Amino acid sequence: MKILAFISLMSLFSCSSYKEFQSLREEDIVPAKTLPFDFDQTWQATLQVIQKYDLASQSQELGTIKTRWIDNTLELNFADAFGKNESIKSAKFKLVVNVTRADRLTRSLTKVSVYKRQMVEKEFLQGTKPERSDGILEATLLYRIQRVLEIEKELKRLKEIKNKQLEENL
Numbered sequence: 001m002k003i004l005a006f007i008s009l010m011s012l013f014s015c016s017s018y019k020e021f022q023s024l025r026e027e028d029i030v031p032a033k034t035l036p037f038d039f040d041q042t043w044q045a046t047l048q049v050i051q052k053y054d055l056a057s058q059s060q061e062l063g064t065i066k067t068r069w070i071d072n073t074l075e076l077n078f079a080d081a082f083g084k085n086e087s088i089k090s091a092k093f094k095l096v097v098n099v100t101r102a103d104r105l106t107r108s109l110t111k112v113s114v115y116k117r118q119m120v121e122k123e124f125l126q127g128t129k130p131e132r133s134d135g136i137l138e139a140t141l142l143y144r145i146q147r148v149l150e151i152e153k154e155l156k157r158l159k160e161i162k163n164k165q166l167e168e169n170l
Contacts, residue, residue, distance in 0.1 A: 031138035032113035037149045039063075039101050042110040045148040046099055049141060053095060063099040069119075070094065076120070090121045090128070097141070112145055114138040 035042055043060055053067040069092045076091045094117050102109040116133040 030113045030115045031135055031142060032111055033142045033146065034102055034109055034111045035146060035149060036107065037110055037153075038108040039099065039110050041149060041152065042112060042145070043099050045145050045152070046097060046112060048148055049144045050095070050097060056094075063101075065095075065097040065099075067095045088120055088122055089124060091119065092128075093118045093133075095137075095141075112142060114141050 037045075043063070046065065047058070050065055050067070053070060056066045056068045058065045071090070071092050073088055073091045076088050096115045096117070098111075098113045098115075100111050100113075102111040114137075116138055118131045118133050119128040120131045121128045
């Protein structure tokens with residue numbers, strides 16, 4: 001009898017724990033991009049792109065940048081203005097950006113990952129709950145970091161060509 005009760009309790013809890021585990025695994029996917037630039041260049045480009053947000057901390061030694069909580073209630077309500085979802089009472093997010101070395105034998109590589117933690121309150125009595133990000137902001141930030149690095153590389157190349165032409169003309 002005790003064994004039957006134990007098995008029935010385990011079956012009740014196993015389904016709910018699987019659903020929690022499944023949602024946790026889906027959130028573990030953090031948008032990242034490996035870039036063919038050295039760490040210092042990538043760090044400076046990342047700071048340049050992230051500077052518009054209110055930074056809580058930054059550590060080049062750890063390769064981590066964290067923002068403070070940023071209110072985005074209006075943006076979420078506007079994005080879903082014609083949707084079927086009810087309006088959101090309050091929403092806020094924070095970003096955690098990691099820049100790490102991913103060097104190969106012959107060249108320098110850097111991996112940049114952006115994690116957005118979104119908290120949403122839909123009803124007053126419900127309180128804030130974490131919500132999955134749509135990934136658009138993370139992808140946009142990674143694209144901007146890559147573009148800043150590519151533009152700097154091209155400017156450096158053009159400057160070298162110009163200096164070489166000046167030397168030849170003298």
